[in-house]
Amino acid sequence: MRATRLLPLAVLLAIFLFSSFIIPKFFRFSPKADQQINELYLENQSLKSRLTASLPEFRGDFKLAKVYSSYPFNDKNEIAINLGSADGIKESWLVVLGSDIVLGEVKKVFERYSLVRTIFDPEWRLAVRIGENKINALLEGGVEPSLTTIDKNKVIKEGDFIYAVAKGFPYGALIGKVQNISSSPSSIFQEASLALPYNFNNEIVEVKILTGYGL
Structure with missing residues (x-):
């Protein structure tokens, strides 16, 4: 009788251990995988938008840039990226996510980094x-x-x-x-x-700087 009562407890314990430790260990996405999934989502949104408006697929040249963290602050008006004049970056170049999702434009360029004005700027x-x-x-x-x-x-x-x-x-x-x-x-x-198709709150770690584009 006691063994019968203990069996459900053993099953519950096994389920708890499996869901708490085994699944997270073997099935958790890596940060890189999360970024790739997010990139695919953004690309999908861009493509759907162009199909809806009967526009051709976007084609452009770009440079990848890392976004400096502003944590714990969250000034969305402006972000800093790790590319500057030494990397060929110029003011007014467009900054996007995915293939062509507008985030902002390069506002000021320094030798090793640049400032980007975003669509969250009240003057935009x-x-x-x-x-x-x-x-x-x-x-x-x-x-x-x-x-x-x-x-x-x-x-x-x-x-x-x-x-x-x-x-x-x-x-x-x-x-x-x-x-x-x-x-x-x-x-x-x-x-x-x-x-917006993205969450800005300190979750944008990489952007694209458009250096040229055509339709």
Whole structure:
């Protein structure tokens, strides 16, 4: 009788040990694998955006750069990267994630490092279009970047892709997706917040500096 009662406890203990120690040891993704999975996700989002807007696949040349940590601070307006003038980096070059997801542009270049202004800078402004109907909007930077000056008579919906159409940017470079849409009865425009395809909070460890691109 006692052996029968102990059997479930033994089974539970075995399950606990297996899930707590064996699975994490043999099946946990390495940081490199996590980065590769994230890269594939970003590439997938870029491709889906271009297919939706009937745009050709993006092709560009780039340099990989590591992002210096600002932990425990989280100033999203600006990041520092480990490439500078000695590596051929120039001001105003675009900084992306994945193949063409806009993060910012090179603001200031030093010999061994550079500063990048991101779309979270309150002064950031960029002409964009929304979805397959190519509806015009203005991306305004900030802690929570937003879309403004969207024609109230145009229909947009949550989940629509947002992409860059400003001169000096790769046409169709992905920004994110429409999230929350709002409008005021007294305004001729509607606005929307963004859902970005990445988590900025000290989790971006590598970016791409576009040195040339074509469609």
